Structures are given as structure tokens and as C-alpha cells.
Amino acid sequence: MLCEIQALRESLKASVAVLDTDVIDGSLAKQLVATFAEIERVAAAGKTLAMRRVESSGAWSTNGAASPAAWLANIAGTSIGAAHETLMIARSVDTLPETNTALRGGKLSAAQATEVVRAAAKDPGSEQRLLESARRDGLIGVKRESARVIAAVRDKDDQAEVAKRQRALRSLHFFRDAEGMECGSWRLEPKVGIVLRRRLEHDANNFFNAARKLGVRDTPENYLADALTALTEPAPAAAPVPGGPTDTHPNPNRTVDRATPSMFTENAIDRSTACAINTAGGQPPTAVKVEVNVVVDYEPLLRGYLLPGERCEIPGVGPIPIQQAREYLLGGAFLKVLIAKGIDIRTVCHIGRKIPAELNTALKYRDPVCAIAGCERTKGLERHHVQAIAANGETSLFNLRRVCDHHHDLFTHHNYTLGPPDHTGKCQLVPPLKRPPTKPPPPRK
Ligand SMILES: [Zn+2]
Known part of the structure; x- marks a missing residue:
């Protein structure tokens, strides 16, 4: 069998060696990419299955490797973390027959298989649902489903124990990368991390709006970094309001509701211009209420715990314990709870907000990723009226x-239209009947 696979490898190498992509058309190139991607998945499956035997036989140790993962990382040129994930799949795949078949058939990428196995190991009954999610929604979808399954299992644990465990896991790390940039990662308890995340997203949105007025357009990640930067800067002294108190003391509790100059320096926009936009009228920045949106199925909200397939989550963040949602519901000053049933939102329970905000929350819940089939973008999503307002299109969820x-x-700008949603909720992109004379725009990063 080894000779056969080695012969295939040599044949593949010979084909790639003479591959001249300058002389093939785009359609053939697409087919080549799809074929190579499938070969990659099948090869990853073969590697994973063989690795199980390398580990159980102890063959990894003969080269002096410290562990099976270290040996694999060295052979495959990957990180130890990636090697551990391969080993996790290798050890579990025998107990998950449908995953085994999908893996051998080249239907699952290594990253998708990791998500399926990680969650199915905790709840074997979820295997089919996870595989369906991988097939239908790709990696982002199966990651979301995997997080739900694991959260549902965790929900059954003693919540005091979960809180204690999470508290012990809090951490913050800094490091410097090759560009000399200060980098970091953190692990925070959900009740802290969710509020911090929402606050940064809120401020990033303000930066985006301020920049747009100046004709500047950076990435959502740029604006999140600006929001984090702003937390380290003292609030500016407010311009005196005639007849009013002068606010000259930075308030550590005041959330930034302004653009800071740092976000504009690279774009060479005058610092005073940026400030002028946001302090127009001499109004001091106001404190910002950080809003947390939770989507929870109706039955578990009453019951107090989740069953497989039910959800209790923050759109764009992930699942949270049902107990936490109940606490939000009882004390939720800044809370929006959407009570859902399956994919339909039956009731929108809103505290102190008007309809457009409810609609926005419902939209975020229904479309956590770009609605176009095959597109998995989750950042910087924009609202699109299927039927334009100018053509009497209404502002509704539908x-x-x-x-x-x-x-x-x-x-x-290019006359494309949106096809109707399929059974997964994703829509096809319909090109214009008469193609515009200009070339299609290059995809944005
Ligand atoms: Zn898209």
C-alpha cells in the first residue's frame, strides 16, 4: 500500500511541477483549486489515521522525539498545537463512525474535523448535527455548533464549580512580534469579557462613523485596536459649556465616545479635524451604556438548563450559561433578550429600546455571517435592503x-441582486443580466 501511495505522490508532484497557470482560463483554475483542496483533505485524513498507529506502536520515539505530537509537528512542519489536534482526532475517530466516513471521503478539513470531534467527544449524540453543520455552513458554522454543544454540556455542571474554574483560568499575556508590534492575548471570565468586548465594539463603531465622515476607511480590526488604544488615553478636557460646569478631570468610568487622533495619523489627516468632528458644539463625551444581547430559546429559559440543539448565546460571541441569561433578564439594565424558537424569532423582549434596535438585534442573530452562499465573512457586515427603499422596499426582517x-x-454599484434564501438561510449572488463594461472589482480583504 505504501508503494501505491508513494507512486500517487510522485505523479502529483510531476503534475504540479509543470503546472503553468498563466495559460489556463479562470474556470479551469477554479476546478484545479477545488481538486487540490479535496486532495489536501484526503491526505490529511490518511495522515491522521496512520498517526494513530504511530502513537500506539511507539514508533514515534525511535528518532528521539519527546512525544508523538513533537514527532508529528517536526515531520509535518506544523505547530505542536496543530499536532495535538491531529492526535485528538486520531484517538476519537474510531468511536465516531459517521465522522470516520466523512474524513476518509475527503468531506472534512482537518479544522472542521477538530471541531466535530471536540464537541462529539463530550456529547456523542451531536455528531450528525455537527457534520451537517460542517457540510452546510463550513468551518465557521461547525465552530458555532461545536461551541453550542460544549456549552450545553457545561450548562449541566455545577455552575458554582464552573465559575470557580473559569476564575482560575483568567490570564493575560503580552509578547512582541517580528514587526516590533506589542501583541497580547487574554482569557477573561465571560461576565467580564463580554462587557469589555461589547464596549470595544461600540467604540470601534464610533471610530468607523467618524472616519467615514472624513472619507477614511480602515478595517474593523483597525477600529477595534483604536478602541483599545483609546482606553489607555485620558479623556480630553471638555470645552467649557456656557453657564455649565467645566469638566476637566478624566473620568476612568467614562467610555470613549469620540475619535482619538491616533486612528488618523497613518492617514495623514489633521489631528484637530478629527477632534473637531467629535467635540463639535463643545459637548463633553457622554458615558456609554454597554448593551449585551442574548438570544435564548424559550423552553430552556423556563426550564433552567439546555438540552441538545437548544441555544442560549450572544450573537457574534457564542454560548453563555442559561443561568447567566436569567440573571441578565432579571437585572438587565442594558439587556436585550430575544426569545427564539429554532430559526424563527417569535418574541423580541426588549428593555427600554425601540423597534429599530430590536430589528437590528434580530438581524445580527439571523445573519451572523455574510448572507451570500459561500462567503464566511463575519466582520464589518452591512445591512442590505433586498428590495430597495426607493422601490418601496420596507425596513423589515424579511x-x-x-x-x-x-x-x-x-x-x-454593480447591479448584482440577491437570490431567495435556500433551506440553510443563505442566498445566491445573482450577476446582472448585462455585465457592466468594467472589470469586476477585486475582492476586499
Ligand atoms: Zn460576503
Whole structure:
């Protein structure tokens, strides 16, 4: 068998060696990419299955490797973390027959298989649902489903124990990368991390709006970094309001509701211009209420715990314990709870907010990724009216979809339209009948 596979490898190498992509058309190139991707998945499956035997036989140790993962990382040129994930799949795949078949058939990438196995190991009854999610929604979808399964299992644990465990896991690390940039990672208890995340997202949105007025457009990640930077900067002294108190003391509890100059320096926009926009009228920045949106199925909210397939999560963040949602519901000053049943939102329970905000929350819940089939963008999604307002399109959940800026641009400026949603909720991109004379725009990062 080894000779056969080695012969295939040599044949593949010979084909790639003479591959001249300058002389093939785009359609053939697409087929080549799809074929190579499938070969990659099949090869990953073969590597994973063989690795199980390398580990159980002890063959990894003969080269002086410290562990099976270290040996694999060295052979495959990957990180130890990636090697551990391969080993996790190798050890579990025998007990998951459908995953085994999908893996051998080249239907699952290594990253998808990791998510399926990680969750199915905790709840074997979820295997089929996870595989379906991988097939239908790709890696992002199966990651979301995997997080739900693990959260549902964790929900059955003693919540005091879970809180204690999470508290012990809190950490913050700094390091410096090759560009000399200060980097970091953190692990925070959900009740802290969710509020911090929402606050940064809120401030990043303000930076985005301020920059847009100046004709500047950076990435959502740039604006999140600006929001974090702003937390380290003292609030500016407020311009005196006639007849009012002068606010000259930075308030550590005051959330930034302004653009800081640091976000504009690279774009060479005058510092005073940026400040002027945000302090127009001499109004001091106001404190910002950080809003947390939770989507929870109706039955578990009453019952107090989750069953397989039910959800209790923050759109764009992930699952949270049902107990935490109940606490939010009881004391939720800044809370929006959407009570859902399956994919339909039956009731929107809103505390102190008006309809457009409810609609926005419902949209975020229904379209956590770009609504276009095959597109997995989750950042910087924009609202798109399927039937334009100018053509009497209404602002309703059914007439709105969230799409990435690239696809929104195709609708707005290149006459593309949105097909009806399929059974997964994703829509096809319909090109214009008469193609525009200009070349299609390059995809944005
Ligand atoms: Zn998209």
C-alpha cells in the first residue's frame, strides 16, 4: 500500500511541477483549486489515521522525539498545537463512525474535523448535527455548533464549580512580534469579557462613523485596536459649556465616545479635524451604556438548563450559561433578550429600546455571517435592503440581510441582486443580466 501511495505522490508532484497557470482560463483554475483542496483533505485524513498507529506502536520515539505530537509537528512542519489536534482526532475517530466516513471521503478539513470531534467527544449524540453543520455552513458554522454543544454540556455542571474554574483560568499575556508590534492575548471570565468586548465594539463603531465622515476607511480590526488604544488615553478636557460646569478631570468610568487622533495619523489627516468632528458644539463625551444581547430559546429559559440543539448565546460571541441569561433578564439594565424558537424569532423582549434596535438585534442573530452562499465573512457586515427603499422596499426582517462590504458593493454599484434564501438561510449572488463594461472589482480583504 505504501508503494501505491508513494507512486500517487510522485505523479502529483510531476503534475504540479509543470503546472503553468498563466495559460489556463479562470474556470479551469477554479476546478484545479477545488481538486487540490479535496486532495489536501484526503491526505490529511490518511495522515491522521496512520498517526494513530504511530502513537500506539511507539514508533514515534525511535528518532528521539519527546512525544508523538513533537514527532508529528517536526515531520509535518506544523505547530505542536496543530499536532495535538491531529492526535485528538486520531484517538476519537474510531468511536465516531459517521465522522470516520466523512474524513476518509475527503468531506472534512482537518479544522472542521477538530471541531466535530471536540464537541462529539463530550456529547456523542451531536455528531450528525455537527457534520451537517460542517457540510452546510463550513468551518465557521461547525465552530458555532461545536461551541453550542460544549456549552450545553457545561450548562449541566455545577455552575458554582464552573465559575470557580473559569476564575482560575483568567490570564493575560503580552509578547512582541517580528514587526516590533506589542501583541497580547487574554482569557477573561465571560461576565467580564463580554462587557469589555461589547464596549470595544461600540467604540470601534464610533471610530468607523467618524472616519467615514472624513472619507477614511480602515478595517474593523483597525477600529477595534483604536478602541483599545483609546482606553489607555485620558479623556480630553471638555470645552467649557456656557453657564455649565467645566469638566476637566478624566473620568476612568467614562467610555470613549469620540475619535482619538491616533486612528488618523497613518492617514495623514489633521489631528484637530478629527477632534473637531467629535467635540463639535463643545459637548463633553457622554458615558456609554454597554448593551449585551442574548438570544435564548424559550423552553430552556423556563426550564433552567439546555438540552441538545437548544441555544442560549450572544450573537457574534457564542454560548453563555442559561443561568447567566436569567440573571441578565432579571437585572438587565442594558439587556436585550430575544426569545427564539429554532430559526424563527417569535418574541423580541426588549428593555427600554425601540423597534429599530430590536430589528437590528434580530438581524445580527439571523445573519451572523455574510448572507451570500459561500462567503464566511463575519466582520464589518452591512445591512442590505433586498428590495430597495426607493422601490418601496420596507425596513423589515424579511427585506433585510446582512452582507459583507464586498458583496454590498456589488449590489449597490454593480447591479448584482440577491437570490431567495435556500433551506440553510443563505442566498445566491445573482450577476446582472448585462455585465457592466468594467472589470469586476477585486475582492476586499
Ligand atoms: Zn460576503
